[in-house]
Amino acid sequence: MKADALRGHLDPMILAVVEHEPLHGYAIMEALLERSGGELDLPTGTLYPALRRLERAGYLASEWSTVSGRKRRTYQLTSAGQKMLATGKEEWVTFRAVVEGVLRPGQA
Amino acid sequence: MKADALRGHLDPMILAVVEHEPLHGYAIMEALLERSGGELDLPTGTLYPALRRLERAGYLASEWSTVSGRKRRTYQLTSAGQKMLATGKEEWVTFRAVVEGVLRPGQA
DNA sequence: GTCGATATGTAGGTTGGCTACATGTCGTCT
């Protein structure tokens, strides 16, 4: 998968994995990897700046903790984040329709 | 639809509309608009540089003509472009699976 | 003779995902 393909689609994906349970960065990485069937292996230079961006925008809130000697920053969805996620899901459906209308991926 | 969403997906879409008939830039714009149900209205500052990029990369070949006093540059798919288009379609299917695996767009 | 559709193009800004680097803990194996 090309790198640029993610542009503009990563944010809702991150919000989606913390929708039902707060997770820390590393766990978010693992969740994305698992939910994508091993395809989405984000470098830390992508994930951590994205998390800070989403927090600065008010879609996530974070809290530090220490688990067995390791520091964790756990993120949870805010209510603004919940709205953003809903919007993102709708936009994805539109986007998919646009691409498939043009691409007709089933056709040779 | 957010601007960045297109990133990395536009190239195969352009190749797709000239797959079966060569078209000039303006006609490509209209074809994209029509196939996307009016959603994909590309600014010229996006389309024309993209066409030149695709030609420079060897996926399109162009030819000038004049139709009722107006100059047109008509693009057609090369064999490399055909391969690229096929690859692009496959990558789209993968990408869609990744996003939907993470997003679960049907769920509230 | 003005305006909208047709037609093509460039310059420059922005942005977000990437590479590469930096730091530190913990458990396991040898």
Next chain:
DNA sequence: AGACGACATGTAGCCAACCTACATATCGAC
């Protein structure tokens, strides 16, 4: 003891591509 891999977080700087805004020109209709 110490080396190594998994766990855990982060920054600096690069770059591609999509965008806004601008520039140019023809044609038909009003």
